[in-house]
Amino acid sequence: MPAVFSYARLRRQNSTVDEEVEKLKQRLPLLDYLRRQNWTARPAGHGSEFVGLCPLHPETRPSFYVNASKNLFYCHGCGQGGDLFRFVQLSRYLSFHQSLTYLQEQSAPPADPAAVLEQAATFYQQQLDRYPEALHYLKHRGLHDPASIKELRIGYAPGASLRRHLTAQGHSFHLLRRLGLLNPQDCDAFYRRVVFPCCQAGRIVNLYGRSIDAACAHRFLPGSKGGLYAWEQVRQYPEVILVEGLFDYAVLWQAGFRHLTCSLGTSLNASQFRQLCDRRRSVYLTFDVDANGSGQQASERLAHRLQAHGIATRRVLLPKGHDPNSFFVEGGDARQFQSLLEAAQP
Ligand SMILES: [Zn+2]
Numbered sequence: 397m398p399a400v401f402s403y404a405r406l407r408r409q410n411s412t413v414d415e416e417v418e419k420l421k422q423r424l425p426l427l428d429y430l431r432r433q434n435w436t437a438r439p440a441g442h443g444s445e446f447v448g449l450c451p452l453h454p455e456t457r458p459s460f461y462v463n464a465s466k467n468l469f470y471c472h473g474c475g476q477g478g479d480l481f482r483f484v485q486l487s488r489y490l491s492f493h494q495s496l497t498y499l500q501e502q503s504a505p506p507a508d509p510a511a512v513l514e515q516a517a518t519f520y521q522q523q524l525d526r527y528p529e530a531l532h533y534l535k536h537r538g539l540h541d542p543a544s545i546k547e548l549r550i551g552y553a554p555g556a557s558l559r560r561h562l563t564a565q566g567h568s569f570h571l572l573r574r575l576g577l578l579n580p581q582d583c584d585a586f587y588r589r590v591v592f593p594c595c596q597a598g599r600i601v602n603l604y605g606r607s608i609d610a611a612c613a614h615r616f617l618p619g620s621k622g623g624l625y626a627w628e629q630v631r632q633y634p635e636v637i638l639v640e641g642l643f644d645y646a647v648l649w650q651a652g653f654r655h656l657t658c659s660l661g662t663s664l665n666a667s668q669f670r671q672l673c674d675r676r677r678s679v680y681l682t683f684d685v686d687a688n689g690s691g692q693q694a695s696e697r698l699a700h701r702l703q704a705h706g707i708a709t710r711r712v713l714l715p716k717g718h719d720p721n722s723f724f725v726e727g728g729d730a731r732q733f734q735s736l737l738e739a740a741q742p
Contacts, residue, residue, distance in 0.1 A: 416563070417481065417496065423566065424503040426480045427464045432502075433487075437462065452476050452486055500568035507571045510599040512562065513617075516577055517593040517600055519561050520551025520586075527552050533590060533608040537643050538725040544650040548592065553605060555587030576617035585617070592642045594660070596622040604642055604660070616660075623667045625658035631671070637680045637712075637737070638672070640691070644682070644720035651730040662694035669701070678708040680740055684719040691719075710740035 427446065430437075437448035440461060450460035453474040460471045470477035476486055484495040524530055524545070530552035539545060559582065562572055572578040579585045589605035594616075601622035606614045625645060630636055633655035639645050645658040659668055662683055672679055679702060684691035692711075699709040714723055714736065723733065 413496070416500075420496075420499050420503055421467055421480050424480065424499060425464065426467050426469060426483065427462050429480055429483075429502070430462065430469075450474060452483075497568075497570060501570050504566060504568040504571060507567075509571075509575055510601070512567055512571065512575060512577070513593070513600040513603060515562060515565060516558060517549060517551060517591065517603060519558060520553050520591040520603075521546075521549055522551070523554055523557070524550065524552040527554055529588075529608060530554075530590060536725075538647045538721060539643075539650060541650045544646065548646055548649060550646070551591040551593075553584065553586035553589045553591050555584050558584045558586070576619065588612075592646075594622050594625060595628075597628065606643070621660050621665070623665075624671050625660060627657055627671050630655060630657045631674065633677070635678045635680065636672070637682055639682045639720050640684060641719065641721065647721050647724040648733070651724065651733065653730070653733070662691060662698075664698065672702060673705040673707055676706065676708075678710060680710050680712050680737055682712040682714070682720055685714045685716055686719075708742070710737075710742055712736050712740045 430451070433451070435448055435451055437446035437458075437460075439445065440447035444463055444465035446462045446464065447458045448460055448462075449455055449458050450471045450473050452460070452471060453476075455473050459473040460469065462469045468477065468479055469483055476482075478486075480499065481492065481495050484490060484499060485492060488495070488498065490498060534540070534545065534550070539550070559572065559578055562577065563569065569578060569582055573580065573582065576585055586603070586605040587607075588609055589607050589612075592604045592606075593600045594602045594604060602616050602619060604614065604616050624630070624638075625642065635655055637648065637653060637656045639648065639656070639658050640660070640662050642658055642660070645656060648656050664672070681695045681699060683695040686692075695711055699711060702709050714720065718726075720733070
């Protein structure tokens with residue numbers, strides 16, 4: 397019966413909210429919250445009781461009592477009383493749900509987006525082996541070497557599990573929404589996606605999620621994709637292979653190529669372009685050879701721009717209809733790809 401089912405679900409949601417409320421009250425005791433709001437008080441007889449002027453009504457003689465061990469307040473002047481949530485609702489004119497959001501923000505540890513993305517990436521990495529569909533998808537995209545998968549920190553977002561993991565670490569819904577890890581409905585934004593972390597200077601700046609279901613487009617979290625993928629490891633090479641997609645990158649990495657980077661799309665942003673031009677080097681442009689020629693046009697335009705900045709370019713010609721990923725998926729190997737590099741045209 398659908399009515400019974402939805403009632404059960406509602407009860408589950410409520411119990412999650414109750415748990416969250418209890419955790420918040422422990423993390424941010426009422427007395428601490430009041431002191432942060434500049435409430436001054438003196439001990440009122442018993443060890444855990446304090447009294448001061450009521451923040452909820454005008455008065456000159458203190459009648460606002462806080463019991464720190466019970467985590468409750470009561471005012472003998474205006475008759476109001478309750479817990480931290482009640483106080484926030486009354487003093488800030490918020491609904492219960494608004495006060496929950498407000499207190500999550502107030503009690504959250506100082507937000508370091510890179511650290512939260514790091515926790516998300518680690519969590520996704522831990523999920524990969526638990527979901528056969530994810531490993532099956534990687535195999536289908538030519539990725540089978542566990543060491544390479546680990547080196548690239550590839551993970552899997554099954555959906556509906558990251559939120560619980562990160563809020564249990566004390567991160568607020570507000571922060572997770574701001575980073576794009578949760579959608580506006582507060583559900584995991586990545587659902588059934590293979591995830592690659594994108595790093596800059598050793599810190600994760602974004603996550604790339606590739607849906608394992610053909611219907612959904614690939615996507616990044618909102619915000620900058622950062623510079624070229626894994627650029628710090630590559631910049632010292634005099635010759636660099638540039639690919640457009642992370643699955644292209646991953647199969648070449650697995651095949652042993654290391655002088656390798658990825659522009660995460662065919663159009664380079666300004667900082668990616670500057671990186672490629674930061675010293676004299678040769679760039680092997682290895683964009684898709686798609687049927688409508690758009691990859692090759694992008695490659696040609698980029699070659700001209702780079703040459704104008706003194707960078708030597710070579711265009712790697714893959715067999716028609718291929719990208720580096722499909723080249724390896726369909727049986728190409730490192731030796732064959734090396735021949736393509738050697739045959740690349742200026
Ligand atoms: Zn009062």
